[in-house]
Amino acid sequence: MPATPIAEAALSAADVTMFIAVRGKALQRLEDALEAVETNGGDIVSQVQDLGAAERDAARSLGVDWLRYTSVRERVGRLLSAHRQQEDRRLLVAELTRARQDLEAQLAIATDVAGHQFLEAQVKSVSAQLDRLARETLAAGPQAQEIELLASFRASLATQQGRQEHLLKRLQELMRRTVSSESPSPAPSTRSTK
Numbered sequence: 001m002p003a004t005p006i007a008e009a010a011l012s013a014a015d016v017t018m019f020i021a022v023r024g025k026a027l028q029r030l031e032d033a034l035e036a037v038e039t040n041g042g043d044i045v046s047q048v049q050d051l052g053a054a055e056r057d058a059a060r061s062l063g064v065d066w067l068r069y070t071s072v073r074e075r076v077g078r079l080l081s082a083h084r085q086q087e088d089r090r091l092l093v094a095e096l097t098r099a100r101q102d103l104e105a106q107l108a109i110a111t112d113v114a115g116h117q118f119l120e121a122q123v124k125s126v127s128a129q130l131d132r133l134a135r136e137t138l139a140a141g142p143q144a145q146e147i148e149l150l151a152s153f154r155a156s157l158a159t160q161q162g163r164q165e166h167l168l169k170r171l172q173e174l175m176r177r178t179v180s181s182e183s184p185s186p187a188p189s190t191r192s193t194k
Helices: 014-038 052-063 065-108 113-139 141-151 153-181
Strands: none
Touching: 014 052, 014 065, 014 141, 014 153, 052 065, 065 141, 113 153, 141 153
């Protein structure tokens, strides 16, 4: 019987630990390769592999099933994205709640009919948005435990993200320096300066 795909099974602490171990080893390999090119020179393309290839090698060396790793990696990515959306939704709910309170306070003191109707419509619109956000939050409920699990690994995940971004900047800078050093010098001008 085939293993349950990670998309159908809940993410476990062992899955996240495995993801962090493989990604960490892959990043270390890339950092070492980039350091070697920066120190000794050489062709960047042939000596520094892409992250996907480094992850595959790291998974193999750690005895991790590649398909399992990629499933976990995709699940972690989706959950981190869902967490960012939850945070955005939470901030929006707070802002809309304040806006509704302000509108209700204005409605309580509105004296003209048109102003009163306008404010009522605004309160109704903001309330509808809050209801929609509440339904979205309930729909995201099944992911809540997995997102909470990821929160316990937040420091490790953030550290790896920082390493990956720093590595990319170093690689881009090295590529820029390599390209500029390989570019031919501009030919001397043949125009007369008389």
